[in-house]
Amino acid sequence: MEKKRSAIIIGATSGIGRELARRLLGQGWKVGIAGRRKDRLQEIQSQFGADQVFQADMDITQPAATAALDRLLEQTGAPDLFLHVSGVGYQNPGLDEAVEMQVIQTNCDGMVRMVSHFIYFVKSSGAYGPNHKAHIAVVTSVAGTAGLGIAAAYSASKKMQSTYLSALSQLARMQQLPVIFSDIRPGFVATEILSGSHHYPLVMTVEKAGSHILRGIRRKRRVITFDWRFRALSALWRIIPRGVWERLRFIKTRN
Numbered sequence: 001m002e003k004k005r006s007a008i009i010i011g012a013t014s015g016i017g018r019e020l021a022r023r024l025l026g027q028g029w030k031v032g033i034a035g036r037r038k039d040r041l042q043e044i045q046s047q048f049g050a051d052q053v054f055q056a057d058m059d060i061t062q063p064a065a066t067a068a069l070d071r072l073l074e075q076t077g078a079p080d081l082f083l084h085v086s087g088v089g090y091q092n093p094g095l096d097e098a099v100e101m102q103v104i105q106t107n108c109d110g111m112v113r114m115v116s117h118f119i120y121f122v123k124s125s126g127a128y129g130p131n132h133k134a135h136i137a138v139v140t141s142v143a144g145t146a147g148l149g150i151a152a153a154y155s156a157s158k159k160m161q162s163t164y165l166s167a168l169s170q171l172a173r174m175q176q177l178p179v180i181f182s183d184i185r186p187g188f189v190a191t192e193i194l195s196g197s198h199h200y201p202l203v204m205t206v207e208k209a210g211s212h213i214l215r216g217i218r219r220k221r222r223v224i225t226f227d228w229r230f231r232a233l234s235a236l237w238r239i240i241p242r243g244v245w246e247r248l249r250f251i252k253t254r255n
């Protein structure tokens with residue numbers, strides 16, 4: 001009998017992470033899910049059963065999250081796929097310090113904590129090798145393409161995530177680690193992160209985002225940017241000269 005494939009999803013309690021959890025579970029994967037909201041974790045486990053879903057509540061901004069990840073790994077065994085989805089994002093033209101810091105602590109500190117701890121597990125568990133590589137995928141964003149004035153910490157945090165993955169990918173080759181990476185860069189997706197009074201263009205459904213992501217992961221794509229409109233936009237952003245970019249106005253603000 002073919003061995004069940006397994007994944008860990010950090011940030012599976014809502015939005016993109018929950019959609020990915022549901023899809024993988026629907027395809028028969030064993031999935032370890034994590035996030036802060038215990039009721040949401042419980043809901044998914046009740047729906048699919050405790051023999052297929054394992055859960056750990058954790059706050060990735062806290063050092064204790066690594067012990068929670070270890071407990072989850074004890075239940076799932078060495079997963080084929082480690083998906084880091086957790087993140088927060090806000091428009092913050094007033095540069096409210098608490099908001100800026102929460103974004104950095106979650107998207108930068110939290111992501112580094114979880115991904116580097118998982119790589120430590122890959123190295124120490126002896127469960128991986130040339131024929132069984134761990135696939136680490138992180139949901140970053142097209143927002144990391146260039147600094148956005150209305151979301152300074154968010155766009156910078158997403159660029160940091162992409163740069164970190166690029167560095168890890170080089171390091172893994174240098175050290176011949178059995179790991180491959182995907183950098184998942186969605187455009188706007190209708191999830192809780194976009195809730196609020198702002199208007200966003202070209203928003204796609206979470207179901208559509210889930211299809212794009214899993215197709216890219218199946219194909220082991222190093223960078224997964226979607227959909228085509230955001231691929232075109234981010235290609236354009238990259239060639240706009242800095243002096244022009246920094247004069248663009250996305251919203252009028254006096255803050």
Ligand SMILES: NC(=O)c1ccc[n+]([C@@H]2O[C@H](COP(=O)([O-])OP(=O)(O)OC[C@H]3O[C@@H](n4cnc5c(N)ncnc54)[C@H](OP(=O)(O)O)[C@@H]3O)[C@@H](O)[C@H]2O)c1
Pocket residue numbers: 010011012013014015016017034035036037040058059060061085086087088089106110139140141142185186187188189190191192193194
């Ligand atoms: N929606 C978009 O337009 C869009 C576009 C590009 C990139 N993204 C990225 O996609 C990722 C998922 O966002 P989403 O759109 O699915 O929004 P979401 O529904 O708000 O999901 C955010 C997830 O992150 C988790 N999370 C937040 N802070 C956490 C913490 N301190 N510890 C552990 N988990 C934490 C949340 O779980 P708990 O609250 O239960 O902890 C939740 O599962 C984010 O990294 C976001 O930057 C989203």
